[in-house]
Amino acid sequence: MNEFELIARYFQRPTPRALLGVGDDCALLAPRPGMALAVSVDMLVEGRHFFADVDPESLGHKALAVNLSDLAAMGAQPAWCTLALALPRTDEAWLGAFARGFYALADAAGIELVGGDTTRGPLTISIQVAGEVPIGQPLLRSGACAGDEIWVSGELGAAAVAVMARNGELVLNPETLRLCGERLDWPTPRLALGRRLRGLASAALDLSDGLVGDLGHICARSACAAVIAWERVPVHPALAGLPEVVLRQAALAGGDDYELCFTAPVAHHARVVALAQELGLQLSCIGRIEAGEGVTVAGANGDEIALSRTGFDHFAS
Structure with a gap:
């Protein structure tokens, strides 16, 4: 299974909310009128963010969950994400379980995978998320006041x-x-x-x-x-x-x-x-x-x- 077969098998699905999803050099996205895009990215590295023997299904869930948590903190509605995945080898059982955990949460949160990258290397997962929040209404870190x-x-x-x-x-x-x-x-x-x-x-x-x-x-x-x-x-x-x-x-x-x-x-x-x-x-x-x-x-x-x-x-x- 080469890189493109891996992507097609485990990470390519319809993306009706995007103008263009997986398959081209870039995804094409358009936020709804009156909405700002809230964008965040997190990286998870084996041995630093998760244990080597972690269940891959839970890892697929957590890799997305920690990014969705950033959108939650801004008051944003999840919309799109990209996934960059470095793998030491292609393991179909591991990939299948990881994808199940990832997509179960993605479906529950209403977020679409619209692109990404794969390569060989130490197990590393990097997910970028984008969500919509009404212009002028995002939750920020800078608004706390004495007495709150x-x-x-x-x-x-x-x-x-x-x-x-x-x-x-x-x-x-x-x-x-x-x-x-x-x-x-x-x-x-x-x-x-x-x-x-x-x-x-x-x-x-x-x-x-x-x-x-x-x-x-x-x-x-x-x-x-x-x-x-x-x-x-x-x-x-x-x-x-x-x-x-x-x-x-x-x-x-x-x-x-x-x-x-x-x-x-x-x-x-x-x-x-x-x-x-x-x-x-x-x-x-x-x-x-x-x-x-x-x-x-x-x-x-x-x-x-x-x-x-x-x-x-x-x-x-």
Whole structure:
């Protein structure tokens, strides 16, 4: 099976929303009137972003999910994507499973694969996504203001604990390992939440590298400070019983959660609570925005909690 047969067999499907999809030198795309294109790209490298023995179906899902999470953070509706895939060899069973995971999520999210590239090399997956968001309505990192509340979706920490366990740093019982592994391998991009936060949130981003580190990007872009109340951070219930130091490191700085963190004016509190009920999604108010700079985590007694690190950095970790 050569490169072009591989593409045709596993990655070429009709793309009715695109003017032109896979098969030419470029795809041709046209956003709807009044819409801006939100574009993002993420790269996943074996041994850096995923373990070598990961299930290829879950990898196909996650490779797309982490990109869709960026669109969710901007309040965008997914439209098109491209896939660049470096493979050490052609393995039909692996490719079939990867494509199943990829397309199951693509179909659920309403996104079309319109192009890409394949080559031989160390296993590397790079996906670029494009979505539509009404002009003037995207969620940005730069809109937080002093007095705003800080919110986070879902529950945090389980994916980071799964990484610790797979690296041999923790020993978990089988059920806890299964639950944490699901959070690591099958993240859920919060697309519906992102779209509903347009006009409601003042700033937003997705949590890929850890709550404290990622929230710091909102603080930097908005020229403000953030105070998180540790007792209000929604730690995944599967982590009950783990040492407090592990819980804090996983939920505050562990990464791989792909939940949304956003700020909203206090006057919008009731609307956010109602949205959580409508979506059937846990939304937790975990702190506030203040004047100043940086992110502080406060314990139950008000004292600052020190962390050994605040998030993942590819060039420092």
